[in-house]
Amino acid sequence: MKVKRIFAPDMRQAMRRVREEIGPDAVIISNHRVAGGVEVVAAREDEYEAAQAELKRNRATPPVADRREEQIRILTGAHSRQSEQASRNARLEEELNKTRARIAEAGRRIAEPDVRADRNINRQIDDEEDDEDLRSILASLKARNRGRTSVSAPVEPPRSSRPAPRPEPVAEPPAAVRREPVFEPEPVMPEDDGVLRTMQQEIQELRQMLQQRSEPTVRSPARDVSHSEVTRRLQNLGLGTTLVRQLMSGVEAELSVGEAWRNVLARLADALPVQGEELIERGGMIVFVGPTGVGKTTTIGKLAARHVLQHGSSSVALVTTDCFRIAAHEQLKTFGRILDVPVRVVDENHSLEEVLQSLRNKRLVLIDTAGMSASDPQGQLQMQMLSGVTLRLKKLLVLSCSSQHQLMRSAYDNYAGLGLNGCVLSKADESGSLGEALSLVVEKQLPIAYVTDGQKIPDDIGIAQRNDLVSRTVVIAQGNARIEQRAADDDALFGVG
Incomplete structure (x- = not known):
């Protein structure tokens, strides 16, 4: 009874x-979703009832670990690779069997061993001493020919009148030096000579097939060009050398270049750490730190306005520790008056x-800080x-995308x-490249909570999304490339440079 349990990424596959494995008359006994895909149990139509009974008896098998391993093997493509390898091995085995059959046929047609052909084949085989399959073919042919020679030899005369025997071929020493037999071969018929030449050609083709399987893949110049082009595009995004590598x-x-480019962009999106949720919805006390001028106060105003629009002003409070600059807390107090929320x-x-x-009774407390160096x-x-507060604080570092990579790294080190x-x-709309910021957060595994791209309150802020960040990075790089191209065209038009 042919009952198959099949795992695949989706029902179509x-x-x-x-x-493929059961045939067009297969029927589905059961199917259900599993981790990473679906599991289908199927059998032939005429065995449906027996298959159902067997499925009930063996419901507990195969073990969960074996089924998971089978799922992983199918979903990662190992099954297809093993099938392809098995197919290649089967084809190769078939060719080897054909060659052996032809060698056997030639041995039956040759009454005496062809020493000259034997020497040629020896010379070919010695060139590739590691090819054990071909050496066994040759040994079989030589043994068969020696057997036929002994059978067809004439009856010996009495010892007294018998001529001196010809010396027997000396066994080959283990070293590469060989002794050839001294007897003269019988003339080979043209038909037999053609058969041996055909055999030699087929053996050579078989050896080439084996060599192609064992030789490593060599990178062609076209592939090197593709690799270099994708690397250049990643560098144009502003990504760091380590991340590009x-x-x-x-x-x-x-x-190809297009396929490799899509592949690396997908890998970049997967590498980006993001919060992926609205932090202000969870509430709590959130402190914003970072250098002066990166947009901490404006970011707090945007988030406070979003929360007030959804939940009202009674559950929000604003706090500033920046008592060194009067303009700083005045801006925050202005936000408080507009939103009707307290400012401390x-x-x-x-x-x-x-x-x-x-302020412990408030659902959300947003804390602004002074932008100062740790020194x-x-x-x-x-x-x-900040370190001495006993209450639980969520600490977010505000990084301006328009800052240089070294300044962003210094800000991270300080806080x-x-x-x-x-x-x-912040300031994604003012940046000439997002690559520097993305390289830093990937390197430090610092989750991105929000991205701001303008001064409008509360509109110009959004929850960080991986694909959106990668798309913005590519669009900005493409815009820079167009600007550079127009500048180059203008220089060429007016004879500059």
């Missing part, structure tokens, strides 16, 4: 495998701990203040000691 390490050599200022009379304790005394004081929970990529 499962049904195709059912037709990681993305290119998994690109298959036989892919941390100063020498009100510590951060006291202010936050007084600055005031900056060190602020870092100690990493706080235990950052994520980041906000």
